[in-house]
Every structure is written in C-alpha cells, then in structure tokens.
Amino acid sequence: MGDWAQVEPLFTELLRRQPSSAGELEQWLGDYSELCAALSQEEATRYIAMTTRTDDPVCERAYQEFVEQITPRCKPLVFAAEKAYLANPSLDTLPAERYAVLKRKSENLVNLFREENVPLETQDELLAMEYHKIRGAMTVKVEDAELTLQQAAKLLEQPDRGLRQQVWEKMTTRQLADKEALEQIYDRQVDLRTEMASHAGFANFRDYAFRRRERFDYSAEDCFRFHEGVERAVMPLARKIRLRQRQLLGVETLRPWDLAVDALNRPPLSPFANAAEFVRGTREIFSRVHPALGEQFQFMADQHLLELENRKGKAPGGYQISLQERRVPFIFMNAVGRDVDLRTLVHEGGHSFHMLAAREDPILEYRSAPIEFCEVASMGMELLALPHLGGFYKNAEDYDRAYRTRLEDIVLLLPSVALGDAFQHWVYTHPLHTREERSKAWLQLANRFNAGVDWSGYEEQRAHQWHATLHFFTTPFYYIEYGFAQTGALQVWRRSLENYPEAVERYWRALTLGGSRPLPELFEAAGARFQFDYESLEPLMDAIDKRLDRIAA
Numbered sequence: 001m002g003d004w005a006q007v008e009p010l011f012t013e014l015l016r017r018q019p020s021s022a023g024e025l026e027q028w029l030g031d032y033s034e035l036c037a038a039l040s041q042e043e044a045t046r047y048i049a050m051t052t053r054t055d056d057p058v059c060e061r062a063y064q065e066f067v068e069q070i071t072p073r074c075k076p077l078v079f080a081a082e083k084a085y086l087a088n089p090s091l092d093t094l095p096a097e098r099y100a101v102l103k104r105k106s107e108n109l110v111n112l113f114r115e116e117n118v119p120l121e122t123q124d125e126l127l128a129m130e131y132h133k134i135r136g137a138m139t140v141k142v143e144d145a146e147l148t149l150q151q152a153a154k155l156l157e158q159p160d161r162g163l164r165q166q167v168w169e170k171m172t173t174r175q176l177a178d179k180e181a182l183e184q185i186y187d188r189q190v191d192l193r194t195e196m197a198s199h200a201g202f203a204n205f206r207d208y209a210f211r212r213r214e215r216f217d218y219s220a221e222d223c224f225r226f227h228e229g230v231e232r233a234v235m236p237l238a239r240k241i242r243l244r245q246r247q248l249l250g251v252e253t254l255r256p257w258d259l260a261v262d263a264l265n266r267p268p269l270s271p272f273a274n275a276a277e278f279v280r281g282t283r284e285i286f287s288r289v290h291p292a293l294g295e296q297f298q299f300m301a302d303q304h305l306l307e308l309e310n311r312k313g314k315a316p317g318g319y320q321i322s323l324q325e326r327r328v329p330f331i332f333m334n335a336v337g338r339d340v341d342l343r344t345l346v347h348e349g350g351h352s353f354h355m356l357a358a359r360e361d362p363i364l365e366y367r368s369a370p371i372e373f374c375e376v377a378s379m380g381m382e383l384l385a386l387p388h389l390g391g392f393y394k395n396a397e398d399y400d401r402a403y404r405t406r407l408e409d410i411v412l413l414l415p416s417v418a419l420g421d422a423f424q425h426w427v428y429t430h431p432l433h434t435r436e437e438r439s440k441a442w443l444q445l446a447n448r449f450n451a452g453v454d455w456s457g458y459e460e461q462r463a464h465q466w467h468a469t470l471h472f473f474t475t476p477f478y479y480i481e482y483g484f485a486q487t488g489a490l491q492v493w494r495r496s497l498e499n500y501p502e503a504v505e506r507y508w509r510a511l512t513l514g515g516s517r518p519l520p521e522l523f524e525a526a527g528a529r530f531q532f533d534y535e536s537l538e539p540l541m542d543a544i545d546k547r548l549d550r551i552a553a
C-alpha cells in the first residue's frame with residue numbers, strides 16, 4: 001500500500017466496475033471500504049513507527065513519503081469513487097435509513113473537492129510538520145540538566161515556588177525565541193486555508209472548515225452559545241476552584257506557575273511502578289465498568305497493541321489510532337507512573353472500545369463516529385472509571401485527590417476550549433488581520449475566559465501563549481469538539497450517579513452505532529442531549545460543584 005504502482009490498479013479496477021443492482025452496489029461499497037482501510041492502515045503503521053522511533057530517519061522518511069506520494073495521488077481517485085457512488089443508478093434503491101449518513105458525507109466531499117486544493121493541503125500539512133519540529137527541538141537548562149518542555153513542565157508541580165517561577169520563565173522565554181518562525185508558519189497557514197476556502201466557493205475558511213469537518217448538525221451560532229454558556233455557567237465554578245487553589249497555597253495572587261502544583265504541597269500521586277502493574281490495574285478498572293471491557297483490554301495487551309512506557313526516542317503525548325484492515329485499535333503513550341498516565345490510558349481505552357464496538361460494520365465510514373462523539377466515548381470512560389480508581393489508590397486521601405483533580409480539570413478545560421474555539425472564529429473571519437491584531441484578539445478572549453490567574457509583567461508571554469496549542473497549526477477548528485463531547489460525557493456521568501449499570505449500558509449501545517447515525521442520535525442513544533448552551537451546562541456544573549463539596553481533601 002506504500003507502492004503507487006500497486007495501489008493505482010486497485011482503484012482503476014474499482015472504478016471500472018459498474019454495479020447494476022442494490023446488492024452489487026453494496027458489495028462495491030464494501031470493497032471500496034476495504035481498499036481505503038488498507039491505505040489507512042499503511043499510513044497508521046508508518047505513523048506508529050515514526051512516533052515510536054523519532055531517532056530513526058528511515059521511519060520519518062517512510063511516513064513523509066506516504067504523506068507526499070500516496071495521499072495526494074489517492075485524493076482524486078477517492079473523489080472519482082465518491083462521484084461514481086453518487087451517480088450510480090442503484091443509489092436510490094439502497095435502504096435510505098442505512099445509507100443516509102454515508103450519502104450526506106459523500107455529497108459533501110464531492111461538493112468541496114477541488115483538484116487545485118490538493119497541493120495546498122499538502123503544503124499545509126508540511127507546515128504543520130515544521131511546527132512539530134520546532135516545538136520538539138525546544139529545550140531548557142535547569143540546574144545543568146537539558147530538559148524538553150514536557151520534562152520541564154513536570155517541575156511546575158514542585159512545591160518550591162521560586163523554582164517553579166524560574167522554570168516557567170525559562171520555558172516561556174525559550175518559546176518566545178521561536179515566535180517569529182511560529183508566527184510565520186501560522187501566517188502562511190491562514191493564507192493557504194483562506195485560499196482553499198475561496199477555491200471551494202466559501203466566503204471564509206471558517207465556513208469552509210465547518211463543512212470540511214462535516215459539521216452538519218450544528219452551526220457557528222451553536223459555538224457562540226457554548227462560549228456564552230461557559231461564561232455564565234462554568235466561569236463561576238472555575239473561579240471558585242482557582243480561588244481555593246490560591247487560598248490553600250497561601251499566596252496573594254495566583255501566577256501562571258502556580259496552576260499545576262498540588263495546593264496542599266503533597267508529592268505527586270504515583271499509582272503504579274511499572275508497565276505490568278499499569279496494565280493489570282487498568283484492566284481491573286475496565287472489568288469493573290463492565291466485564292467485557294476488561295476482556296477487550298486484555299486482548300489488546302495480548303496482541304501487542306499497547307505502546308505505553310516512556311523512553312528515549314519516542315514522540316511526546318498519547319494517541320489512539322486504528323489499524324483499519326485488521327480492525328483493531330492501537331494505543332501510544334509515554335507513561336512514567338503518574339496519575340495523568342492513568343487518566344490517559346483510561347481515555348484512550350474508551351476510544352479503543354468504541355473502535356471495537358463498531359468493527360463489524362462493512363462500511364469503513366461507519367466504523368468510526370464523528371469526533372464530537374468519539375470524545376464522549378473516551379471522556380465518558382474517564383468518568384465511568386472514577387468509582388473504581390481505588391484499585392490504584394488504596395487510601396481514601398489519594399482516591400479523593402484523584403477524583404477531585406478529574407472533576408476540577410474538566411471544569412477548567414471548558415473555558416480553554418471556548419477560548420481556543422473563539423480565537424479561531426476570529427482568526428478566520430478576519431483573514432487580513434495583522435500579527436498585532438491577532439495578539440490583541442487573543443488577549444481579549446484570554447481575559448474573557450480567565451478564571452483568576454495574574455499574568456501581570458508577562459504580557460509578551462501571554463500574547464503568544466497560543467503558540468503552544470498544536471491544534472491551531474495541525475488541525476484548524478478542531479477544538480470545540482472537546483467542549484461538546486465533555487458536555488455529553490458529563491451527562492453520562494450524571495446518569496451513572498443515579499443508575500450506574502443503565503448508564504454503562506446506554507453508553508456502550510451508543511458506541512456500537514459507530515458513525516452510522518447523525519450526532520444528535522448518537523448523543524441521544526448515550527442518554528445525552530445534543531445541546532451546548534447555558535441550560536445544558538448549568539445543571540452539570542451544579543452536579544460537579546456538589547460532588548466537589550463532598551470531597552474533603
């Protein structure tokens with residue numbers, strides 16, 4: 001699948017066939033799915049190799065080759081296949097209920113496709129890779145040790161406030177040293193994206209991105225209602241959490257380097273000592289959510305689909321990726337024995353169960369849901385796992401602390417989602433903006449969603465804080481999804497407080513639908529409303545507030 005001479009004939013053969021009945025067309029769709037699944041798996045395999053061996057230039061080249069040589073050549077053929085599907089005389093004889101979502105997606109793809117945009121998309125992706133490279137090369141020196149930003153960020157959890165400030169200043173100074181390069185990348189990306197939108201007949205990239213991201217079931221207005229809902233329903237609780245942090249720390253004002261430290265100066269939670277313990281304990285959690293999930297997780301471990309431990313030469317972060325031809329999920333992460341690792345694995349586990357739940361569908365597109373719902377699967381699993389964290393946290397204080405951190409992080413995530421989304425709305429509806437105007441827009445929004453952090457004296461750092469958000473560079477407009485999904489996941493959680501087995505049952509049933517139904521139906525199946533305004537957010541914040549009040553530590 002990495003050899004174009006072998007890939008092309010498969011497309012040619014597919015496009016030569018002319019299915020002449022509903023049955024033949026379904027078979028054709030299945031074969032087309034299989035070809036796309038094989039290509040997707042090839043790309044995923046190369047991506048996994050590149051991120052697990054960043055010091056091996058062969059792996060990087062192999063991935064880059066695929067992105068540069070195979071993906072762009074496939075695009076016109078995929079486009080031709082979509083067109084052939086839509087033009088097929090048997091299309092209307094397919095069961096409408098079953099194929100409505102697929103047809104909607106295909107029509108959208110065909111309507112948006114412009115041959116002239118293919119090279120622009122490739123350029124955009126290469127700029128994103130450049131961003132990764134620049135960020136990945138950033139290091140700071142702390143007490144003679146050369147640390148990556150990720151390693152340095154861990155020091156922000158240290159009780160020594162002077163050290164935290166010093167590390168934070170070093171990190172932000174280092175990031176500012178590359179600000180010119182990052183601003184340039186973003187300038188070029190905004191131009192490229194605006195040009196692509198214009199080729200496709202859109203007034204701005206925002207409207208184009210909404211279509212590209214297949215946002216059929218909500219609009220920009222829904223996003224604005226979410227921003228407003230966060231402002232009214234979430235900010236008061238976010239401020240309460242920050243105020244508590246400030247009071248417990250006993251500091252006059254809460255500074256940017258005071259946010260990650262434990263307010264009671266306790267050492268970091270350390271739930272496990274090695275990968276074997278990590279896997280065993282996490283399987284136990286999943287088994288308690290539902291025995292079948294524990295078995296699925298064990299299957300992943302047996303099949304070497306877990307790449308968990310941090311080591312030199314691995315890319316930072318964590319992700320779940322699907323090997324679409326084998327129809328199995330794969331989890332990548334950098335565990336070092338911290339609470340956040342546990343949270344990541346439970347999260348990626350939720351994505352994996354989602355993939356496995358829908359794996360039998362012959363249509364590739366239906367084996368995965370829109371991202372807004374994928375994150376309900378993962379964030380929902382984080383919340384459903386809460387009652388079972390005791391396997392890792394044997395004493396009540398640790399358990400309470402982990403529970404509190406989860407809930408507080410959710411509350412604090414929502415303003416940052418609103419901020420990131422609102423910023424991009426501004427950027428792409430003002431495509432001719434200057435860098436100064438962009439900074440100003442960012443600052444204005446950062447103030448709107450600030451829960452009480454004092455940045456005075458660090459205005460320059462703050463104005464460029466958005467450089468650290470990789471989504472803006474790699475996947476524009478991908479941000480609100482987290483906010484919508486979290487709202488869905490919290491509804492699953494609230495239901496689980498009343499009737500746990502029923503909440504799990506509905507959650508799982510929704511997962512089995514994959515991407516075969518529109519978003520509102522997927523949310524509905526999980527027992528959640530597809531609505532993200534003040535009315536939806538307020539009762540959820542109320543439930544969190546009450547739960548937090550019951551946690552002593």
Ligand SMILES: [Zn+2]
Pocket residue numbers: 347351375378
């Ligand atoms: Zn996720």
